[in-house]
Amino acid sequence: QVQLVESGGGVVQPGTSLRLSCAVTGFSFRVYGMHWVRQAPGKGPEWVAGVLFDGNIEQYADSVKGRFIIARDTSRNVGYLQMNSLRTDDTAVYFCAKDDGTGYWGQGTLVTVSS
Amino acid sequence: DVVMTQSPLSLPVTLGQPASISCRASQSPLYSDGNTYLNWFQQRPGQSPRRLIYKVSNRDSGVPDRFSGSGSGTDFTLKISRVEAEDVGIYYCMQGTHWPWTFGQGTKLEI
Numbered sequence: 001q002v003q004l005v006e007s008g009g010g011v012v013q014p015g016t017s018l019r020l021s022c023a024v025t026g027f028s029f030r031v032y033g034m035h036w037v038r039q040a041p042g043k044g045p046e047w048v049a050g051v052l053f054d055g056n057i058e059q060y061a062d063s064v065k066g067r068f069i070i071a072r073d074t075s076r077n078v079g080y081l082q083m084n085s086l087r088t089d090d091t092a093v094y095f096c097a098k099d100d101g102t103g104y105w106g107q108g109t110l111v112t113v114s115s
Numbered sequence: 116d117v118v119m120t121q122s123p124l125s126l127p128v129t130l131g132q133p134a135s136i137s138c139r140a141s142q143s144p145l146y147s148d149g150n151t152y153l154n155w156f157q158q159r160p161g162q163s164p165r166r167l168i169y170k171v172s173n174r175d176s177g178v179p180d181r182f183s184g185s186g187s188g189t190d191f192t193l194k195i196s197r198v199e200a201e202d203v204g205i206y207y208c209m210q211g212t213h214w215p216w217t218f219g220q221g222t223k224l225e226i
Contacts, residue, residue, distance in 0.1 A: 035216060037216070039163070039164065044205075044207060044218055044219075044220060044221045045156070045164055045207060045209070045218050046218070047215040047216040047217065047218075050214055050215065050216070059214050059215060061215060093163060095163070100211075101146065101150070101152030101170075101211030101212055102152060102154055102166070102169040102170060102211055103154040103156070103166055103169065103209050103211050103216065104166055104169070105166075107163065108163050
């Protein structure tokens with residue numbers, strides 16, 4: 001059974017960094033890529049970043065390009081979202097999802113950027 | 116990017132009555148593998164979005180059979196045969212065929 005568990009969220013100040021993790025079971029990152037999706041308070045879901053199964057293609061939303069990095073450790077089957085230069089408008093629940101087009105994600109981890 | 120347009124954005128319903136939400140894509144979510152990656156989510160108040168339907172018409176485990184999805188091409192529909200109080204919330208469609216994944220604006224269902 002596919003399971004994704006996000007972790008690493010917390011309260012941080014603007015300008016700082018945070019790394020989110022996504023531990024998966026039921027499939028391998030050697031076969032599937034991954035995505036990160038977020039939902040800010042009172043807003044709809046927003047796609048953040050995606051990486052192909054082979055790691056050769058990464059894509060980012062304009063709002064995070066140059067600040068966030070998506071990565072995977074295929075040996076440990078863990079995905080990451082490195083978030084740098086955080087801004088208050090990055091405050092959201094972050095979800096990781098398997099790249100199979102169906103939008104199945106975990107419970108999410110809350111990131112709050114506030115001074 | 117593929118634009119997903121939902122209608123209506125607000126849907127007042129009566130308990131026990133049917134409800135229908137439309138989702139139109141600016142580009143077909145039909146993928147080269149023959150699947151159409153059009154998915155529906157429900158977000159109850161205070162909760163995270165929960166997937167209800169994947170690949171147009173496949174209900175997730177635990178989703179009541181009063182929910183059904185249909186459509187093809189660029190037009191898709193989520194139907195609730197008889198609305199119950201627990202169905203209150205916001206419904207989103209999402210296409211997962213083209214990068215970036217994109218979502219509809221959301222339809223708020225209220226009793």
